[in-house]
Amino acid sequence: MSEKKGTAEQLFSDMLQTLKERQGDLDKAIAKYQGGPAKPAMDVIENDDNIVVKTDLPGVNREDIKIDLTEDSLEIRAEHSEETDQEGVTYHKKERRYASAARTLILPAKVKLNDVTAKFDNGVLTIIMPKLEKKETFEVKVE
Known part of the structure; x- marks a missing residue:
């Protein structure tokens, strides 16, 4: 068995x-x-001070990335053009994707637009957005 x-x-x-x-x-x-366009993989992380978005954009050049941001939404677009086939070269397998990528996200909190930073390293775009206001919780006593 x-x-x-x-x-x-x-x-x-x-x-x-x-x-x-x-x-x-x-x-x-x-x-x-x-x-x-294709939707790239994305992680959205929130802590007390920031919202951090990490997006996979393999093979994309830094200058081909466009980020549009409002205090409560984020749009990432990237162009990735296919490498031209070389003369005299035979592809036995061709699996790598060559497509535009785009992703729009409604942010879980409003952010400070002037303090946002973005970094592109090893095919991963990391955007750090400080929150406009911290969420506070208050304990309500039941009488």
Whole structure:
């Protein structure tokens, strides 16, 4: 019985791996079908003082990134053009994505526009936005 379980687990694991490998192709096809840019992966982190957004933009040049910000929303756009095929070169596999990327986010708190900083390092865009006001909690006593 454990051999059947091991075979089933391996089959399931192989299926998941195939799905993960095809996710990029699916995302690209959906973006092309919808006529819009791909959505880059994003983390939004909030602490007492800041909202931090980290966005994966692999292969994008710093000068091709545009950030539009209001006190309560953020839009990131990046252009990534495909490398031109070299003459005399045969691709055996071509999986890397070359597409525009865009993401819009409603921020969980208002931010100080003049104090926002952005850094692009190793394909990761990090935007640090100081909050306009700190959220305060008050304990209400029940009588």
